[in-house]
Amino acid sequence: MPCEQNGSPAGVLIKTTLVDYPGRVAAAFFVEGCNLRCPYCYNSDLVVKNRKYEAVSAADVLFHLKRRRNVLSGFVISGGEPLLYDSLEELIMQARGLGYNIKLDTNGMCADRLKRIISSAACPDFIALDVKTSPSRYTMLGSAADTAAGAICSSIQMVSALAPAQREFRTVLVPSLIQKKDIEEIASLLPKDASWMFAPFVPGGCIDARYNDLLPYTDAQLNELVSYARRYIPGAQLR
Numbered sequence: 001m002p003c004e005q006n007g008s009p010a011g012v013l014i015k016t017t018l019v020d021y022p023g024r025v026a027a028a029f030f031v032e033g034c035n036l037r038c039p040y041c042y043n044s045d046l047v048v049k050n051r052k053y054e055a056v057s058a059a060d061v062l063f064h065l066k067r068r069r070n071v072l073s074g075f076v077i078s079g080g081e082p083l084l085y086d087s088l089e090e091l092i093m094q095a096r097g098l099g100y101n102i103k104l105d106t107n108g109m110c111a112d113r114l115k116r117i118i119s120s121a122a123c124p125d126f127i128a129l130d131v132k133t134s135p136s137r138y139t140m141l142g143s144a145a146d147t148a149a150g151a152i153c154s155s156i157q158m159v160s161a162l163a164p165a166q167r168e169f170r171t172v173l174v175p176s177l178i179q180k181k182d183i184e185e186i187a188s189l190l191p192k193d194a195s196w197m198f199a200p201f202v203p204g205g206c207i208d209a210r211y212n213d214l215l216p217y218t219d220a221q222l223n224e225l226v227s228y229a230r231r232y233i234p235g236a237q238l239r
């Protein structure tokens with residue numbers, strides 16, 4: 001059943017992507033708005049809803065999914081933070097009704113909503129959870145100290161309870177946010193069979209302009225950190 005919000009602009013549509021849904025040719029909808037302000041974020045326009053981009057509605061997205069369902073098999077809902085989007089469940093159910101497998105990317109800050117969606121018929125087929133640093137350091141991401149640590153820990157627990165083929169954990173190797181001690185702490189929270197995907201930090205276009213001058217890890221340092229993570233979680237990989 002189409003919902004009222006479906007006609008309002010809500011994000012950016014990538015019509016075809018080979019990199020956002022493991023093993024699938026997909027479309028991706030990046031929902032605007034976010035409840036974090038990660039200093040390295042390069043999606044600032046989307047995060048603050050500064051519509052320099054072409055904003056499309058869920059109805060536009062569904063129109064595309066219907067037209068391309070012979071070519072695409074995956075639908076990624078990302079952001080921003082998609083769990084802030086009121087019509088998320090309706091969008092998932094309608095895309096699923098068109099035959100799509102659904103992947104949700106989340107920052108783990110809306111733990112209550114994540115819980116509701118996981119236990120509903122709209123549970124995504126795959127969830128990628130960002131774990132950005134040690135829980136106690138989420139204040140560096142513009143989040144309130146008293147809520148963020150609890151939210152990310154709850155979200156990790158919920159996603160960990162999914163089947164291994166249904167989940168991955170993701171961490172950007174930002175030098176100020178991830179050092180060996182953070183890797184140890186995060187690893188202690190993840191299931192041993194986790195798929196833990198690391199990405200290099202690339203300066204440029206960051207929300208916090210100071211991060212544009214932050215020296216990224218070298219290739220050797222990146223490999224060392226991921227090898228270190230693999231001591232605890234064998235499925236750690238540099239993407």
Ligand code: SF4
Nearest residue numbers: 034036038041080107
């Ligand atoms: S990087 Fe951080 S601020 Fe940017 S969209 Fe993701 S969670 Fe939001």
